Amino acid sequence: MNIAVRVLVSSIWLCILALNTSIDAIGAPLNVLDAVRARGKVVCGVQDHAPGFSEVSTRGVWSGMDIEFCSALAAAVLGDRDAVKFLSLNAADRFKSLQDNDVDVLLGTSWTLTRDTELGARFAAPLYYDGQGFIIPRNHSIASVLELSGASICVLVDTSDEAAISDYFGSRKMRYQLITSDRWEDLIKTYSSGGCTVLTGDMTLLAYEKNRLANGADHMLLPEMISKEPYGPAVRLGDDGWFAIVRWTAMALIAAEEMNISSSNIDTMKASPSHEVRRFLGLDADLGAPLGLSRDWAYQIVRQVGNYGEIFDRTFGQSSPLKLERGLNNLWSKGGLMYAEPFR
Structure with missing residues (x-):
C-alpha cells in the first residue's frame, strides 16, 4: 500500500471515529x-x-x-x-x-x-x-375499619381504591356495599347527605375534605390505612x-x-x-x-x-x-x- 492510499485510509478512519463520537455525544444523557x-x-x-x-x-x-x-x-x-x-x-x-x-x-x-x-x-x-383511609361521622361510634362490616362505602369507580376495598374486606369476609361515581365531588355530596356510611380515599385527601365540611368536627378519620402510597x-x-x-x-x-x-x-x-x-x-x-x-x-x-x-x-x-x-x-x-x- 503506497503512502497516498495509507493517508486516504487513515483519513477515512478518523472521519468514522469523529462521527461515532458525535453520535455518542448526542445520545448521551443530559447532565x-x-x-x-x-x-x-x-x-x-x-x-x-x-x-x-x-x-x-x-x-x-x-x-x-x-x-x-x-x-x-x-x-x-x-x-x-x-x-x-x-x-x-x-x-x-x-x-x-x-x-x-x-x-x-x-x-x-x-x-x-x-x-x-x-x-x-x-x-x-x-x-x-400516604394510604387509603376512611372518614366517618362521629355519631356512628365506630373506631376501626374492622367494625365496618355491612357498611356502605362511597368510592371512585374503577380505581385502585375500589380494588383495595375488595381485597381488604373480601379477605376478612366483611360485608359491604359500594356507592360509586366517577366524580369525586359527587361522592362528597353523597357522603355529606348520609348516602353512605363512609367515604374512602387517600388519607391526606380525606383530611382536606374534613376541613372543608361545614361540620368537620363531627367527622373523624379512622386510624387504619388499607393500601400503601x-x-x-x-x-x-x-x-x-x-x-x-x-x-x-x-x-x-x-x-x-x-x-x-x-x-x-x-x-x-x-x-x-x-x-x-x-x-x-x-x-x-x-x-x-x-x-x-x-x-x-x-x-x-x-x-x-x-x-x-x-x-x-x-x-x-x-x-x-x-x-x-x-x-x-x-x-x-x-x-x-x-x-x-x-x-x-
Missing part, C-alpha cells in the same frame, strides 16, 4: 446538574391542587411539602431556596415531561413498581407515606449524579431532624462537639464533594428551609389546615418509617 446551574433554577414538575403536597394560590404563591422539597433542592444546588420554577402537570403528561427534559424532578406521584421500571423514571426516596421525587433514568443529589437532599432533611438540627438553632449547632453534627454541617468533612456540591450544602438546606419535622408541621401537621398526626411519617426512633442513611 442535569450542569443544566440547572447554567439555567440558574431547578424546574420541578408538581400538581397545582394536591392538598398538603402542592397548591398554588390565586396570587400565584405555591405551598406544600413537594414545594418545600424543591426549595431545599435549590438551596443545596444553587444556594438559594427561591431559585425554583414550578411547572404544573396533569397525570397524563407528568412522566413524559420528565423524559422530555421539561422538568428536572417530578413530584406528586406515588412510587410503584411499574412507574419505577417502565416510564424512564427513578424514584429517589419516600417523602411522605409512598410519595417522593422521581428523576430521569440515566443521570446517577443528579439522582444522588435528589436522594441525599431528602436524606438531609430527615437527618437534620434526627440530630435535632433546625432552622432556628443551626448556627449554634456549629459549636457542637458531635462529629456527626460537624460532618453534616460541612465543618469536619466535605460531604458535598462526592455530589458535586458545595461543602455547606446540607447547612444551606436546613438554614433556608428547615428539617423534615418543620416541613411536615407546616404542610400536613398541626400548623397546617390538615392537622394530621405524624404516624408513619415520624422518625424511626419514634415509631415511624423516616430514616436517614448515614452521613459519612
Whole structure:
C-alpha cells in the first residue's frame, strides 16, 4: 500500500471515529446538574391542587411539602431556596415531561413498581407515606375499619381504591356495599347527605375534605390505612449524579431532624462537639464533594428551609389546615418509617 492510499485510509478512519463520537455525544444523557446551574433554577414538575403536597394560590404563591422539597433542592444546588420554577402537570403528561427534559424532578406521584421500571423514571426516596383511609361521622361510634362490616362505602369507580376495598374486606369476609361515581365531588355530596356510611380515599385527601365540611368536627378519620402510597421525587433514568443529589437532599432533611438540627438553632449547632453534627454541617468533612456540591450544602438546606419535622408541621401537621398526626411519617426512633442513611 503506497503512502497516498495509507493517508486516504487513515483519513477515512478518523472521519468514522469523529462521527461515532458525535453520535455518542448526542445520545448521551443530559447532565442535569450542569443544566440547572447554567439555567440558574431547578424546574420541578408538581400538581397545582394536591392538598398538603402542592397548591398554588390565586396570587400565584405555591405551598406544600413537594414545594418545600424543591426549595431545599435549590438551596443545596444553587444556594438559594427561591431559585425554583414550578411547572404544573396533569397525570397524563407528568412522566413524559420528565423524559422530555421539561422538568428536572417530578413530584406528586406515588412510587410503584411499574412507574419505577417502565416510564424512564427513578424514584429517589419516600417523602411522605400516604394510604387509603376512611372518614366517618362521629355519631356512628365506630373506631376501626374492622367494625365496618355491612357498611356502605362511597368510592371512585374503577380505581385502585375500589380494588383495595375488595381485597381488604373480601379477605376478612366483611360485608359491604359500594356507592360509586366517577366524580369525586359527587361522592362528597353523597357522603355529606348520609348516602353512605363512609367515604374512602387517600388519607391526606380525606383530611382536606374534613376541613372543608361545614361540620368537620363531627367527622373523624379512622386510624387504619388499607393500601400503601409512598410519595417522593422521581428523576430521569440515566443521570446517577443528579439522582444522588435528589436522594441525599431528602436524606438531609430527615437527618437534620434526627440530630435535632433546625432552622432556628443551626448556627449554634456549629459549636457542637458531635462529629456527626460537624460532618453534616460541612465543618469536619466535605460531604458535598462526592455530589458535586458545595461543602455547606446540607447547612444551606436546613438554614433556608428547615428539617423534615418543620416541613411536615407546616404542610400536613398541626400548623397546617390538615392537622394530621405524624404516624408513619415520624422518625424511626419514634415509631415511624423516616430514616436517614448515614452521613459519612
